[in-house]
Amino acid sequence: MGFEPPERLVRALGETYGEAAGGWLGRLPALADEALSVPGHEVLPERVVAPGGRSSLVLLVHRPDGTPAALKIAPPAAGPALERAALAHWNGWGAVELLLPGDRAALPGDALLLERLGHEVSLRSLPEAKALLEAAGTVRRLWVGPPPGHPFETVVERTGRQAEPMRAAAARDEALAPLVTAALAAREELVAQETESFLLHGNFRQSKVLSGGRAPWLAVGPEPLTGERAYDLARLVRDRVEDLIASPGGAVTARRRIRKLADSLEVDQARLHGWTLFRAVESGTRALTAGRRREGELTLEFAGWL
Known part of the structure; x- marks a missing residue:
């Protein structure tokens, strides 16, 4: 072909x-x-x-x-x-x-x-409130116990690998140091207290949920790992970050998302906040390193709100 x-x-x-x-x-x-x-x-x-x-x-x-x-x-x-x-x-x-x-x-x-699946129709096609509701219902189904003898890494292992590139980015640009320090401190506190182990999607967000025939919405493109559910929700919190940044109430909306998702899916709000901070800073520094400056700056601005 x-x-x-x-x-x-x-x-x-x-x-x-x-x-x-x-x-x-x-x-x-x-x-x-x-x-x-x-x-x-x-x-x-x-x-x-x-x-x-x-x-x-x-x-x-x-x-x-x-x-x-x-x-x-x-x-x-x-x-x-x-x-x-x-x-x-x-x-x-x-x-x-x-x-x-x-x-x-x-x-x-x-x-x-x-x-x-309907590759042209993801949850991003829905109004924000409806998209978050459907996303919560979808990700809840994915959180099951991992299979015996599974090959997946843990949240602790994945985020541990990500820590060194974050430190390197902060060393190259001292303006990043406060956010990187805060994100790494949040991770250390979170991994020291992690108590649950579910199979996680690993990259769950609205664009990873597509319309289906046998079910209205189905997740695609997992980067699977095992660990706590709050980690899996953290990427979802910053969905449509461009709209959040452009909105005068973006910071309030972001914090409200954390509360609503934590309440609706019965995860600890403080842990969701911590993982949202870590994952935003990790993603933002990685985007800057790869030369995707606008993406990196938007993501790090979002992280600064937290």
Whole structure:
């Protein structure tokens, strides 16, 4: 199948993996052809989803019986095996369904064959209050116990890895030091007291919840890990950050979101506040390091409100 990877994917992978991204992108058409033609599970390509995501290629396809599906291909470093394990464990409950479960899920090229969702319609299409309500109902379904012997890292492990790049960013730009210091202090306090361990989406936000047929809304694109639920909600708090920053009442709205989400999903408000601060500062410093200055500045301004 001849195609050009979406520019958004090319740019994002270059920022994340540097020169190594070019090698994988060069092999991508061959990987797609191989995944499309697995004996006994051949699928017919329809089109590439564009602009698509930042970490994988998604092809809209049809199975031999005409059933629409989506073929997702991601570089090994993006963790497609972990995504497969999480989706298999959720088994369609609150999340997109893996169409080839078990041993058959090991398609070549780290590909996943998924049920077709409405890729053009996410929760971001809804008014804010309704979107948050539907998001809360969706993420609640994902919070289950992890499977025995699971391969997922913990919140403590993931955030520990993220701490050093945050310190490095603060060392390069002393203006970041107060926020980075506060975020790292919040993390230390949070991980010292963590008591629960659920399977988490890891990157849950409104754009990761798409319209479906068998359920109104289903989550996609997990970066799964295990730990406390407050961590999983923290990214959701800063959704539509551009609108928040532009609003004269943005800071009040952000703090209100923390209260409402904590109350509706029965998580500790102070812990949600702490993880929201840490994740915003981590995301903001990472965006600045990658050269996405506007994104980084907006996210760090949001963090300053907290």
